Structure formats: C-alpha cells, structure tokens
Amino acid sequence: MNFEAITIKDIATALGLSVSTVSKALSDSYEISEKTKKIVIEYAEEHNYRPNPIAKSLKQGNSKSIGIVVSTIDNQFFSQVINGIESIAYSKGYNVIITQTHESFELEALNVKHLTYRSVDGILISLSTETSDVEHLKSLHKKGLPIVFFDRISEEINTHKVIADNFNGAFEGTQHLLDSGYKRIAHITSSPDISITRERLKGYTKALEDRGIAFNEDYVKYCMHGGRDLDEIKSALNDLLTIENRPDAIFTASDRITTTTLLLLQQMKVKIPDEIALLGFTNTQLADALNPSLSTIYQPGFEIGKNAIEMLISIIESKRPVTEFETRVLPTQLYIRNSSSPAKRD
Amino acid sequence: MNFEAITIKDIATALGLSVSTVSKALSDSYEISEKTKKIVIEYAEEHNYRPNPIAKSLKQGNSKSIGIVVSTIDNQFFSQVINGIESIAYSKGYNVIITQTHESFELEALNVKHLTYRSVDGILISLSTETSDVEHLKSLHKKGLPIVFFDRISEEINTHKVIADNFNGAFEGTQHLLDSGYKRIAHITSSPDISITRERLKGYTKALEDRGIAFNEDYVKYCMHGGRDLDEIKSALNDLLTIENRPDAIFTASDRITTTTLLLLQQMKVKIPDEIALLGFTNTQLADALNPSLSTIYQPGFEIGKNAIEMLISIIESKRPVTEFETRVLPTQLYIRNSSSPAKRD
DNA sequence: CTGAAAGCGCTAACAA
DNA sequence: TTGTTAGCGCTTTCAG
Numbered sequence: 001m002n003f004e005a006i007t008i009k010d011i012a013t014a015l016g017l018s019v020s021t022v023s024k025a026l027s028d029s030y031e032i033s034e035k036t037k038k039i040v041i042e043y044a045e046e047h048n049y050r051p052n053p054i055a056k057s058l059k060q061g062n063s064k065s066i067g068i069v070v071s072t073i074d075n076q077f078f079s080q081v082i083n084g085i086e087s088i089a090y091s092k093g094y095n096v097i098i099t100q101t102h103e104s105f106e107l108e109a110l111n112v113k114h115l116t117y118r119s120v121d122g123i124l125i126s127l128s129t130e131t132s133d134v135e136h137l138k139s140l141h142k143k144g145l146p147i148v149f150f151d152r153i154s155e156e157i158n159t160h161k162v163i164a165d166n167f168n169g170a171f172e173g174t175q176h177l178l179d180s181g182y183k184r185i186a187h188i189t190s191s192p193d194i195s196i197t198r199e200r201l202k203g204y205t206k207a208l209e210d211r212g213i214a215f216n217e218d219y220v221k222y223c224m225h226g227g228r229d230l231d232e233i234k235s236a237l238n239d240l241l242t243i244e245n246r247p248d249a250i251f252t253a254s255d256r257i258t259t260t261t262l263l264l265l266q267q268m269k270v271k272i273p274d275e276i277a278l279l280g281f282t283n284t285q286l287a288d289a290l291n292p293s294l295s296t297i298y299q300p301g302f303e304i305g306k307n308a309i310e311m312l313i314s315i316i317e318s319k320r321p322v323t324e325f326e327t328r329v330l331p332t333q334l335y336i337r338n339s340s341s342p343a344k345r346d
Numbered sequence: 347m348n349f350e351a352i353t354i355k356d357i358a359t360a361l362g363l364s365v366s367t368v369s370k371a372l373s374d375s376y377e378i379s380e381k382t383k384k385i386v387i388e389y390a391e392e393h394n395y396r397p398n399p400i401a402k403s404l405k406q407g408n409s410k411s412i413g414i415v416v417s418t419i420d421n422q423f424f425s426q427v428i429n430g431i432e433s434i435a436y437s438k439g440y441n442v443i444i445t446q447t448h449e450s451f452e453l454e455a456l457n458v459k460h461l462t463y464r465s466v467d468g469i470l471i472s473l474s475t476e477t478s479d480v481e482h483l484k485s486l487h488k489k490g491l492p493i494v495f496f497d498r499i500s501e502e503i504n505t506h507k508v509i510a511d512n513f514n515g516a517f518e519g520t521q522h523l524l525d526s527g528y529k530r531i532a533h534i535t536s537s538p539d540i541s542i543t544r545e546r547l548k549g550y551t552k553a554l555e556d557r558g559i560a561f562n563e564d565y566v567k568y569c570m571h572g573g574r575d576l577d578e579i580k581s582a583l584n585d586l587l588t589i590e591n592r593p594d595a596i597f598t599a600s601d602r603i604t605t606t607t608l609l610l611l612q613q614m615k616v617k618i619p620d621e622i623a624l625l626g627f628t629n630t631q632l633a634d635a636l637n638p639s640l641s642t643i644y645q646p647g648f649e650i651g652k653n654a655i656e657m658l659i660s661i662i663e664s665k666r667p668v669t670e671f672e673t674r675v676l677p678t679q680l681y682i683r684n685s686s687s688p689a690k691r692d
Numbered sequence: 693c694t695g696a697a698a699g700c701g702c703t704a705a706c707a708a
Numbered sequence: 709t710t711g712t713t714a715g716c717g718c719t720t721t722c723a724g
Contacts, residue, residue, distance in 0.1 A: 005717095007716095018696070020697090020718095020719080021694055024719090027719085031694075032693070032694080033694090036693080052404075053465060055717035055718045058401055059699080059700050059717080061700075063400060072425075074425040086446065095443055096444070098442070098444055100432065114441070117397075259632055263635045288613075289636050290635050291635060293637070363710080364711045365701085365702080366702095366703080366710080369702065369704085370704090377709060378710080401700075403702095404716050405703050405715085406702090407716075
C-alpha cells in the first residue's frame with residue numbers, strides 16, 4: 001500500500017536534512033537538537049508520514065507479527081481464544097495471522113510452513129486432532145522459533161503452554177452426573193492422540209473410580225476427526241444406544257461433539273435427560289436456549305488466549321534465550337442446566 | 347523469523363555465482379541456463395532455502411496481505427465469511443489479517459489505520475453498526491487503496507460490493523410469517539445507519555404492504571449497538587410485549603439480535619410460537635437444537651467471503667485502474683422451523 | 693549535533 | 709548466459 005506514501009527521504013529533501021537526521025529525529029534520539037526534532041515531527045505530521053513497517057522489519061529482522069494455528073475459528077472456544085490473543089497483541093504492536101487446520105495434520109504442517117515463510121516472530125498453536133507427530137514443530141523450535149502451545153499441547157516440545165484444567169473439568173462434570181443419580185455414564189471424545197482427550201478421560205475415570213464404579217471400555221467412544229464427521233458421532237451414538245446396559249448419561253469432550261450429540265439425540269427422538277442425560281465441554285453462548293438447556297463445562301477461552309500471547313511475547317522479546325518454561329492451567333466452570341438434571345426439568 | 351535462514355547471497359557465494367544469477371535461476375528466468383538453474387535449485391532445496399517475503403515486499407511495493415474488518419469473529423456469519431476469504435486468499439499467496447470493530451466506529455477507524463500501517467494490499471470491510479461517516483475509508487480509497495465492501499456496505503464509496511439479498515430474505519421471511527397467520531409482526535433490527543438494516547426493513551415493509559397491512563412504527567425497534575448491549579434488546583422486547591395490540595410475531599434482523607431475543611423470551615417465560623412467533627437472520631448451526639427450533643434466514647457467508655476476496659484480488663492485480671464496479675447479490679435461504687409454525691409444533 | 697554511507701534480502705535494468 | 713550495480717525505506721555505525 002505505498003500509494004502516495006511519504007518517506008523519510010521525502011522529508012529529508014523537503015527540509016534540507018539528511019535521512020539519518022530525520023530518522024533519528026523521528027525516533028526522538030538524543031543526538032538531535034530539540035529544534036530540529038520539532039521541525040521534522042511537525043512536517044511529518046502535517047504530511048501524514050507513516051513509517052513503512054516492511055522496511056523496518058527487513059532492517060530489524062523481525063516482522064512484529066505472530067501466527068495462530070487453530071482447528072477452526074468457526075467455534076466459540078477458539079474465537080474467544082483469538083479475541084483474547086488480539087486484545088493483547090495489538091496493544092503491543094503485533095499483528096496476528098490466523099490459520100485453520102480443519103483438524104488435518106497436513107494442513108497444520110502447511111500452515112506452519114506458510115507462517116514461517118511469512119516471517120512471523122512466533123507461533124501460537126493448538127494441535128489438530130490428527131497430529132501425533134510434531135516433528136514439523138520440533139525442528140522449527142530447535143532453530144529458535146518461539147512457540148507457545150494452548151489447548152491441545154504436545155509434551156514432546158519444551159516450551160510455555162496454557163490449558164484449561166481439563167482433568168478437573170471432566171472430573172467435576174462426571175461427579176455431577178453421578179451426584180444426579182446417573183450410574184452408567186458414557187464418554188464421547190476426540191482422538192486419543194491429543195492431550196485434551198487424555199486429560200479429560202482421566203478426569204472422567206477418576207470420578208468413576210472415586211465412587212467405586214468400574215471403568216467400562218464400551219462406554220468410551222473416540223471420534224478420530226474431533227466430530228467434524230457427522231457420521232463418526234452418529235455411529236458412536238448408535239453403538240451407545242444399542243449396547244447392553246445402555247448408558248443413562250453421556251459426557252462429551254468437545255464443543256462440536258457436544259452440540260452435535262444434542263442435535264442427533266433430538267433427531268433420534270431420544271428424550272434428554274429422561275432417557276439419557278447430556279453434559280459436555282462447550283463454550284456456546286446458546287446453552288441456555290437449547291432444548292433442553294444444556295449442561296456445560298466452560299473453558300476460559302479469552303483468558304487462555306491472553307495468557308498464551310503474553311507468554312509468547314515474553315519469549316520473543318526476551319534478551320537472552322528462554323530456558324525455563326511454564327504450563328499455566330486455568331480453571332473451567334461447570335454450568336448445570338436441564339440436560340443433566342432430571343429434577344430441574346420444567 | 348530469520349533464525350539461521352539461508353539467503354540468496356549464501357547460495358551465490360557457496361556456488362561461486364552472483365546474487366542476480368541465483369535470483370533469476372530461482373525464479374526460472376529464461377536468461378539462465380538449465381544447467382545453472384538445476385544446480386541452484388538443488389542447492390536451495392538441500393539447504394532449505396526460503397525467500398524472505400519481507401525483502402520481496404519491500405522491493406516490490408506490495409505485502410501480499412489483505413486486511414479484513416468485521417464486527418466480531420465470534421459470530422457464525424462472519425466466521426463463515428472469513429473461511430470463504432481464506433479459502434481463496436491462501437491459494438493465491440495472500441495472507442489475511444483479521445481485525446474486529448466490536449461495533450465501534452472508533453475501533454473501526456483505528457483498525458483501518460493499523461492495516462494501512464501494516465501495508466496491506468487491500469481491505470475487505472463490513473462496517474460497524476456505529477459507522478455512518480466513511481471519511482476514513484474515502485480518503486484511503488481516493489489514494490488508491492483497493493477496498494471491497496461486504497455485508498454492511500456504503501453507498502458513498504464506489505467500489506466492488508458483495509451482499510446477501512437482504513431485501514428478499516426479509517421479504518420472504520415476513521411473507522412466511524404472514525402466511526402462517528401472524529398479523530402483527532414486529533421487527534427488531536440494528537442501527538438504521540447501516541445498509542443491511544435499511545434493506546431488511548424494506549423487505550419487511552414490502553411484504554406487509556403486499557398484504558395491505560399498514561406499517562406500524564411502534565412495531566419497529568432499533569438496537570443502536572447491533573445487539574451487543576443486552577439491555578437494548580431487553581427494552582425493545584419490553585416495549586413490544588407491553589404495547590397495545592401486542593405483536594404476535596417478531597422478525598429479527600441480525601445474528602446476535604435473533605439468538606438473544608430467543609434467550610430473553612425464554613427467560614421471560616413467553617411461549618414461542620404460541621404467544622409470540624420468532625424468525626430471524628442468523629447463521630447459527632444450532633437452530634435445530636434450540637427451544638423451540640428456530641426459524642431462520644440464512645446468508646451464504648462462505649460464498650460472500652469467496653466473492654469478496656476474488657473481487658479484491660482482481661482490483662489489486664489489475665494492471666490498469668479499475669473504474670467499473672459491481673455489486674454482487676447472493677440469495678438467502680429461509681428455513682422454517684417451529685418458532686414460527688404453530689402447526690408444526692410437537 | 694548532523695551527515696555520509698553501509699546494509700537488511702531481494703529484484704531488475706544494464707553491462708559484459 | 710552471467711555479472712554488476714542500484715535501490716526499495718529504514719536503521720545504525722562512524723565521521724565530521
């Protein structure tokens with residue numbers, strides 16, 4: 001966008017100064033007299049001078065931009081995370097390039113590659129459901145690219161990480177179902193390859209264990225595409241509904257799986273919560289308006305985003321190599337609504 | 347991200363060639379022998395050479411990035427639009443910077459300014475609810491910055507535009523309500539300053555007119571903040587519900603207003619559609635799962651995004667100044683569900 | 693306090 | 709067919 005842009009050179013010639021003087025004056029250098037500074041700055045403002053960030057980047061070797069990799073922005077949780085990221089990034093002079101993996105490993109690798117082509121100063125990433133191998137990130141990380149993981153993290157790379165308290169969220173959710181009298185609690189979740197699946201499964205298992213309920217493998221269904229595929233949720237549900245000792249409650253582990261399960265159960269005319277209760281992770285704002293209103297485990301998306309970008313910027317702007325890393329765990333919130341409370345129905 | 351990056355210069359010295367030879371070889375110039383090309387390209391691949399896009403941008407005066415301005419990405423319609431934009435942009439080598447106005451004029455102006463600082467090659471914008479003055483865009487447009495409007499457009503700037511068929515969507519929606527036997531149809535909409543409000547209002551009015559129903563000003567409520575403010579929708583609803591000749595149906599004009607209206611009516615224990623029917627513009631995927639399932643007017647968000655970016659790129663890459671502009675109007679889709687069909691309830 | 697000049701990585705006009 | 713060189717806009721030594 002260099003349409004009619006005025007440059008330092010223009011100012012210099014107009015004022016009969018050298019480019020370096022103008023450059024220094026503009027950056028308020030001690031080497032320049034107040035008088036000259038004033039002249040330069042006034043002229044610059046009058047002529048609407050804007051420094052060219054590309055030239056600056058080239059010189060300084062950074063781009064003041066960071067890359068975000070998520071599965072889809074078309075998801076309340078991630079758009080909240082992105083809002084959190086942007087709220088900090090812009091105020092610190094960074095801009096943000098958002099890319100989507102659509103849960104594909106291939107797309108994830110491609111996006112990361114593109115981001116490095118784009119010379120981003122760092123990457124914020126939540127892994128795709130398909131990703132089990134993180135070699136594409138490891139090599140970049142080794143070369144010095146700052147990376148911060150959030151949501152779906154990798155243990156194989158030692159860097160800052162931010163997650164919701166998935167274990168506890170799942171634990172409390174399952175506990176609530178047990179407290180409400182449900183005994184045969186099924187679990188529909190994503191690929192076991194990603195961190196959140198494992199953490200949430202642990203919380204679920206622990207809650208059962210605490211009540212002396214045996215873990216039943218048939219009650220756990222994995223959707224390898226994170227619920228993008230309607231069919232995988234459908235078949236999981238079919239399995240669960242036709243199984244011997246059919247479950248009386250379902251605990252779902254991700255935004256899309258939760259809402260899709262509700263939709264499918266409705267289509268199947270299965271009464272919630274009478275025939276089967278439902279509770280799941282989701283950040284939808286419509287939980288109250290659903291039929292029935294949906295019991296949810298809410299993740300602090302905005303806060304996760306804020307934390308992640310702060311940590312990333314701290315790495316980027318650190319003078320010396322960062323070697324001490326931290327994993328921040330933010331609490332989830334349990335909202336009990338009608339889909340899991342037989343007593344509360346109206 | 348210039349960590350250990352290899353440059354053209356490195357290749358040149360390693361191979362005993364000049365930088366220009368390498369540069370030309372890499373871009374497959376006719377001036378370079380096949381033999382040299384092969385050597386250069388092989389070396390480049392072996393050493394994982396990546397051109398520095400910043401240097402290229404500086405030289406070529408473009409940034410291969412475009413800016414998007416929307417109210418919030420945390421909105422199904424806009425995230426679908428963005429998906430459409432990205433689907434084309436990336437394949438054409440552009441990357442995308444997303445900014446949000448949160449319906450504030452000030453933020454919109456600021457974002458646009460930031461985008462120009464960032465040297466974007468063009469801007470895709472849907473105006474904020476607060477925006478009636480488009481001087482901030484006009485001046486940039488005059489200077490030659492390619493701009494394409496979508497969704498909420500401005501008549502004051504002559505450029506490409508993409509919108510849903512708001513008039514017809516509203517017309518069909520209102521007609522459907524009339525066909526279903528509703529006679530006193532209220533309309534809750536955004537600020538009258540934005541294009542979509544006017545277009546949808548016209549469709550609503552026309553449908554009434556066609557049936558010989560007088561337009562009742564008291565039935566139309568404007569939410570100046572596009573429904574971001576819960577209170578403005580609340581007070582609109584209170585007015586409508588306490589009015590003489592209380593409406594028997596509400597037609598809502600935007601995503602947020604539609605879903606919030608449903609939530610509020612539920613809270614107020616107003617039976618939908620028995621006491622009041624509801625139909626509105628929204629792209630939520632959960633319409634079927636709501637209580638009651640929600641009749642909606644759906645905009646082709648993905649297609650709107652695709653069209654907008656294609657038009658923008660055509661301006662950016664046009665050799666000569668573009669003077670002929672086009673406004674594309676894409677059809678909406680009406681989904682009739684229970685919130686507007688007394689007969690269909692179950 | 694101010695200016696000349698080099699250079700960030702790349703492209704392209706021109707020379708050889 | 710290959711090389712030399714200038715320059716994109718800016719920062720930053722180093723001289724003056």
